[in-house]
Amino acid sequence: xxxxxxxxxxxxxxxxxxxxxxxxxxxxxxxxxxxxxxxxxxxxxxxxxxxxxxxxxxxxxxxxxxxxxxxxxxxxxxxxxxxxxxxxxxxxxxxxxxxxxxxxxxxxxxxxxxxxxxxxxxxxxxxxxxxxxxxxxxxxxxxxxxxxxxxxxxxxxxxxxxxxxxxxxxxxxxxxxxxxxxxxxxxxxxxxxxxxxxxxxxxxxxxxxxxxxxxxxxxxxxxxxxxxxxxxxxxxxxxxxxxxxxxxxxxxxxxxxxxxxxxxxxxxxxxxxxxxxxxxxxxxxxxxxxxxxxxxxxxxxxxxxxxxxxxxxxxxxxxxxxxxxxxxxxxxxxxxxxxxxxxxxxxxxxxxxxxxxxxxxxxxxxxxxxxxxxxxxxxxxxxxxxxxxxxxxxxxxxxxxxxxxxxxxxxxxxxxxxxxxxxxxxxxxxxxxxxxxxxxxxxxxxxxxxxxxxxxxxxxxxxxxxxxxxxxxxxxxxxxxxxxxxxxxxxxxxxxxxxxxxxxxxxxxxxxxxxxxxxxxxxxxxxxx
Numbered sequence: 129x130x131x132x133x134x135x136x137x138x139x140x141x142x143x144x145x146x147x148x149x150x151x152x153x154x155x156x157x158x159x160x161x162x163x164x165x166x167x168x169x170x171x172x173x174x175x176x177x178x179x180x181x182x183x184x185x186x187x188x189x190x191x192x193x194x195x196x197x198x199x200x201x202x203x204x205x206x207x208x209x210x211x212x213x214x215x216x217x218x219x220x221x222x223x224x225x226x227x228x229x230x231x232x233x234x235x236x237x238x239x240x241x242x243x244x245x246x247x248x249x250x251x252x253x254x255x256x257x258x259x260x261x262x263x264x265x266x267x268x269x270x271x272x273x274x275x276x277x278x279x280x281x282x283x284x285x286x287x288x289x290x291x292x293x294x295x296x297x298x299x300x301x302x303x304x305x306x307x308x309x310x311x312x313x314x315x316x317x318x319x320x321x322x323x324x325x326x327x328x329x330x331x332x333x334x335x336x337x338x339x340x341x342x343x344x345x346x347x348x349x350x351x352x353x354x355x356x357x358x359x360x361x362x363x364x365x366x367x368x369x370x371x372x373x374x375x376x377x378x379x380x381x382x383x384x385x386x387x388x389x390x391x392x393x394x395x396x397x398x399x400x401x402x403x404x405x406x407x408x409x410x411x412x413x414x415x416x417x418x419x420x421x422x423x424x425x426x427x428x429x430x431x432x433x434x435x436x437x438x439x440x441x442x443x444x445x446x447x448x449x450x451x452x453x454x455x456x457x458x459x460x461x462x463x464x465x466x467x468x469x470x471x472x473x474x475x476x477x478x479x480x481x482x483x484x485x486x487x488x489x490x491x492x493x494x495x496x497x498x499x500x501x502x503x504x505x506x507x508x509x510x511x512x513x514x515x516x517x518x519x520x521x522x523x524x525x526x527x528x529x530x531x532x533x534x535x536x537x538x539x540x541x542x543x544x545x546x547x548x549x550x551x552x553x554x555x556x557x558x559x560x561x562x563x564x565x566x567x568x569x570x571x572x573x574x575x576x577x578x579x580x581x582x583x584x585x586x587x588x589x590x591x592x593x594x595x596x597x598x599x600x601x602x603x604x605x606x607x608x609x610x611x612x613x614x615x616x617x618x619x620x621x622x623x624x625x626x627x628x629x630x631x632x633x634x635x636x637x638x639x640x641x642x643x644x645x646x647x648x649x650x651x652x653x654x655x656x657x
Contacts, residue, residue: 134324136208136256141319149319150256153212154277155284156312157249159305160188160219160242162285166293166436168429173298174232179355182548184239186351191243192250193541194344197393197534198337199251204330208252209320215248216313220306227302255326268514272458275513279450283443283506290436339393342382347541349375354549358556398524398531406640407520408539410471413633414516415543417478420626421505422551424485424498427619431612432493445499446506453477453510467519468637474512475634481505482627489619554625555618 137146164170167181174180203211222238222245257270292300353371360368386392398404428434428442453474460470484501517536524532587602 134321136321136324136326137319138321145319146256149315150253151273151277152312152315153249153256154253154274155281156308157246157253158278158281159285159308160239160246161185161282162289163301165282165286165289169289169293169298169436174230174235176232179359180232183352183355184236186355186545186548187236187348188239188243188246189541189544190347190351191240191344192247193537194340194347195244195247196251196537197343198335198340199247200530200534201330201335201391202332203248203251203255204327205332207323207325208255209316209322209324211248212252212316212320213313215245216309216316219245220309223302223305223309227299227306230299259326268458268461271514271518272454275517276451276454276510279454279509279513280447283446286436287440287443290440294435294437334389334391336385336389336391336393339382339385339389342378342385343393346375346378346382347538349378350542351545354545357549358552394534395528395531398528398535401524401528401532404520404524404532404535407516408535410516411520411536411539412543412546413629414512415540416547416550417475417626417630418509419544419547419551420482420623421502423555423619423622424502424505427489427615428495428498431615432495434495438495441495441499442502445503446509449503449506449508450510451506453507453512454514455510457511457514461515461518467515467522470515471512471519472634472637474508474515475630475637477504477511478508479627479630479634481508482623482630485623486620486627489616489623551622554622 137149141149164181164185167178170176170181170184171178206214219242222242226235226238253274257274258267288304289301292304349371353368353375357368363369363372383396386394386396425439425442428439457470457474461467481501481504484504488497488501520536521529521532
């Protein structure tokens with residue numbers, strides 16, 4: 129019997145057990161992204177700045193995106209079980225290295241390698257999932273479960289990390305990762321055939337290794353510019369100008385090479401497909417809005433004084449909203465509802481999240497007040513993700529569908545990275561304006577300032593503090609109050625901008641005639657990332 133026709137799972141493995149193993153591989157490959165669920169813990173453990181933590185996320189995400197393009201060829205050479213076990217062994221080695229060496233450069237290099245293993249694991253998941261879905265109904269459900277798992281993985285691992293960090297230090301997250309990977313390796317060895325293949329073996333010739341080098345260098349350089357650009361002064365800094373020129377050169381070299389090769393890493397002819405570019409822009413825009421929750425979590429931590437453990441109910445509400453949104457939207461898709469109408473509905477739900485935040489963000493509040501809006505956010509995420517991905521991949525012919533997937537995940541990465549830069553820039557712009565207004569209102573010539581300070585001072589004096597302590601503490605208390613007010617105002621102004629952006633996207637979707645009648649084509653050959 130030809131090895132590529134041997135079942136991947138052993139004969140005693142039931143279909144439901146096989147699906148459980150596939151889902152376990154998916155959730156495990158996303159574990160490394162959970163290391164960033166508590167940025168404060170990362171900064172404290174390694175002694176780095178917020179921008180460094182953001183770039184760490186960019187490195188693992190960008191490495192995953194770039195290697196997926198290469199993995200499409202490599203997976204045809206190795207047997208799935210061997211390929212999976214190699215990736216797990218490399219991932220375990222990186223986790224052990226980070227566990228024993230408290231070094232930020234080592235961590236970043238490990239993140240790059242773990243991004244590669246994440247691409248391997250997720251590529252295996254996709255090849256295990258979609259070929260076994262023979263009907264449109266099965267493919268819609270498969271899309272929903274796959275993307276639902278991706279979306280809920282971040283809050284799910286945030287809950288896990290919060291529980292671990294409550295009792296142990298950050299290093300124990302690596303320990304947990306090693307245990308999870310070893311258990312998964314044992315499950316794979318027990319359930320998968322060693323000789324089975326997805327495809328007939330294809331030797332690794334004419335693999336575009338140089339194109340991959342250009343691609344990954346372009347991605348990581350772009351991420352570096354977007355994350356550190358504000359800190360370095362953007363184009364006022366010669367180093368940023370040089371990086372921009374270098375990144376442009378890398379892009380030109382990559383595009384030129386892909387156009388010349390018979391077997392390119394990514395077939396860029398897909399960009400000529402009708403509606404595909406619009407789908408990429410929707411993915412990019414969706415991730416811009418999706419990244420806006422960072423400020424909400426910052427508000428809960430810095431103004432309401434939440435610890436990560438106290439934020440668990442909020443994360444649970446996000447998970448519940450996402451699952452509900454995915455379930456509901458899958459039913460609408462199966463009933464043949466227009467994709468664009470579903471996407472518009474999703475953005476309207478996202479707009480309601482911003483409206484809620486505008487009304488309820490203040491210096492006084494309870495965590496319970498934000499369970500509903502974060503549920504609404506999760507609902508919007510669940511409603512939007514599958515239709516936007518389906519809209520994008522439906523535009524592609526079967527022969528080049530995989531290229532639509534590869535560019536789609538690149539658009540998601542670019543949207544995520546741009547959201548980091550956009551959030552940093554917009555918050556700084558808003559903060560500077562608010563700081564100027566505060567400086568104008570709160571001055572030493574303001575007759576109310578001495579009265580306010582005197583009231584705070586009297587409160588501490590009544591509590592038993594001496595005059596020197598009361599003076600010092602009252603000034604610190606007043607400054608803390610001002611910072612809280614400024615952060616609350618920054619949050620509201622930020623969500624004002626987000627609301628305007630969502631309204632603009634909805635308007636464009638309603639007036640663009642070419643996207644109104646997109647027909648959903650969930651072909652078996654389409655394997656969207």
